[in-house]
Amino acid sequence: MRILILNGPNLNLLGKREPEIYGRKAFEDYFGELQAQFHEHKLEYFQSNHEGALLDKLHEVGFSYDGIVFNAGAYTHTSVALGDAIAGISTPVIEVHISNVHRREAFRHHSYLSAHCAGIIVGLGLQGYALGVQAIIGHQS
Numbered sequence: 001m002r003i004l005i006l007n008g009p010n011l012n013l014l015g016k017r018e019p020e021i022y023g024r025k026a027f028e029d030y031f032g033e034l035q036a037q038f039h040e041h042k043l044e045y046f047q048s049n050h051e052g053a054l055l056d057k058l059h060e061v062g063f064s065y066d067g068i069v070f071n072a073g074a075y076t077h078t079s080v081a082l083g084d085a086i087a088g089i090s091t092p093v094i095e096v097h098i099s100n101v102h103r104r105e106a107f108r109h110h111s112y113l114s115a116h117c118a119g120i121i122v123g124l125g126l127q128g129y130a131l132g133v134q135a136i137i138g139h140q141s
């Protein structure tokens, strides 16, 4: 299967800042672990700090890939456009958040994406990404 791992703004800082919330591992290192764990499948990683670039990537892969595991970062709480993009593609999207957003500030409790996603994984750290990949594999099998 072909699966995109898609990360939004500031997630390029993982491992460098706020380790108490997001852990100490850089995503590139974790992505290597994901690839090893799911070596029978083709995993691709893309990260951008720009809403339009994330939206273009959703359009690019959203009619050919088997699944997308998407952490939109703060755009989760602001972007009607990304929600519309998810609604407009055929590839299933799993929304992932490293932290438990429901135990944080109130503005993080709402997602413009969730209603359009196949599933949501929240608060389980980086493991959420692996669980998202597993959900896509299990759903498509």
Ligand SMILES: O=C(O)[C@]1(O)C[C@H](CCCOc2ccccc2)[C@@H](O)[C@H](O)C1
Binding pocket: 009, 010, 011, 013, 014, 015, 016, 017, 018, 022, 071, 072, 073, 074, 075, 076, 096, 097, 098, 099, 100, 101, 108
């Ligand atoms: O918990 C998550 O995965 C979030 O999507 C992370 C976003 C923040 C991404 C920024 O990640 C950083 C990592 C290290 C240092 C600074 C920011 C936050 O705005 C969402 O509410 C929840």
